[in-house]
Amino acid sequence: MTTVPTAPRLKRVPPGVWVVLAWSASTVYAILSAVGPHVVGWSPGRFSLWDLLALSGIATVIGGMLLQRRPIVAHTLIVGGAIGGALCLNSTVIAFTQFTDVAVALIFIAGSRPRRTSLTVLGLTLAVLTAYFVARKLASWPVVFSTQTAVALAAVVMWFVGDATRQAREHERDVGAHAMAQAAMTERLRIARELHDMIAHTVGVIALQAGAASMLIDAEPGKAREAVRAIESTSRETLSGLRRMLVSLRNQDSDSQGSAPMPALDDIERLAEATTAAGVRVGVEWHGARRALPPDIGLAGFRIVQESVTNVVRHAGAEECRVAVTFSAASVAIEVTDDGTGGNGNAAASPTGGYGLVGIQERVTLLGGAFEAGPRLGGGFRVAATLPLPADARMEGN
Incomplete structure (x- = not known):
């Protein structure tokens, strides 16, 4: 029985888990780096900043759960979680650390989904960053243009990384499929040669023996019987060879006790x-x-x-x-x-x-x-x- 190799442990972790871990790590880092949660020029109303942070975390978790099934919806929730976390912890800019989970999701989608889907997700990411920047400008809130531009360029780079991974995987799959097709074709040609060589010789010998038996059956029945025996012997030998070949094709991993070695010089x-x-x-x-x-x-x-x-x-x-x-x-x-x-x-x-x-x-x-x-x-x-x-x-x- 052929055993399927087990994937490395890190590859067995779902991508949604990596997204949630990235959001958690970046949020903890931002909290520890800041003096305390604050918002410049924005009030959350009756919700506290911690409530908004919790909602951002919930959106990220749900997005991670949907990442493999509904990538566009999942990415929308993940981007929303990143924006919510930025509003709570540093409203002046969406820093690289607060956009790590979005980058992880973008790499996964670009690396595993069709290009049309990944481009849609990239466009959504850039649109959200642009809207965030424009909204803060219109509200006369402080923004850092260079940082936001760098984050947008980083998103584009992440898309290229994921898309290159997808293309490499598809190329490897195509090469593997081509190699398997070539191997199958080679095996079919080998089997065809073996069958042709085995059967063509047998049929030729049987035809000669049958013709001799037909001519001698009345005049020399003894020689005719010898020809018929030769036909029987040749037929049995060929059937045995065909049986060995079929057994070999059906079970090439094990040594059959009834199989005999292939003919040699x-x-x-x-x-x-x-x-x-x-x-x-x-x-x-x-x-x-x-x-x-x-x-x-x-x-x-x-x-x-x-x-x-x-x-x-x-x-x-x-x-x-x-x-x-x-x-x-x-x-x-x-x-x-x-x-x-x-x-x-x-x-x-x-x-x-x-x-x-x-x-x-x-x-x-x-x-x-x-x-x-x-x-x-x-x-x-x-x-x-x-x-x-x-x-x-x-x-x-x-």
Whole structure:
């Protein structure tokens, strides 16, 4: 079971809590810094300054609770709380400290909401600051223009910070989605290659065996039975391979007890025997010091031989096929040749052919190797591939 990583503790704190904490800290700082709550040129009527401060705190708390669901309404309440606190503690200016909670809310909204919403919130913030300044001017109350301008510019900067965070998050999400799509496409291509290589060879062998059984069923029923047995054996082996592939796809995290290892280059002897029994003789030659290969290279080598032999069986019209595997210190070379009709009959070499040689070329390219395929001068067809070995496999061969 895949476990979801736990977010850091600070990220688990809701943004509304940070807003309330910012308002509380800035208010406490302002109270401790001031001689006492006072208002210049303004009287709260029958409400005391502490009542107004309490209402400002309540508005900030409610705004923090609504921040994630109703950002515009929440920000309006948070700005109102900041203005109320400024009126109570320092009516001449809305200082930076008294605007900290607004800055926190603005960063969160700009970083998590669409730009249209965040611009609306920014416009609301600047409008409130402007209205506060104009109202005090009209009432002939003292104001500090430079400080109010700096606070407004700080709000704009906070919006840019939050918007940049949102864009970076969206870019990261897009890159992740693209990478996942690419990985899924690569996996689909890999599965398609495996299924094609596995089934195409089996169907070719079965077709040959079925044709032989049909011709011999009356004249030589014993050989016909052997052909039918070969069809049964080949079919069971292919079904077993398909079952292993499906189990691997369904549960790639665990090792299934019934699963068998994927075929490797050493298994081409068995492949040659099955193809020879189907009517096309396959001779295998080994050159150089044979040694264990990495699983991906071993599987690729087996599939290259399998697909090449399948093309010979289905399209070349040949009676014999030769497979040569050459080990060197830095690579393993595979060559499959036949004496059939070559490019004139090999579907893989024709413009309208299937995906056989295309799949081989993809495998070789993914492993950084070289690939050649084409008719032979003396007749027939030739497929050659060279797969480079990693450093550890090369050292083993030296």
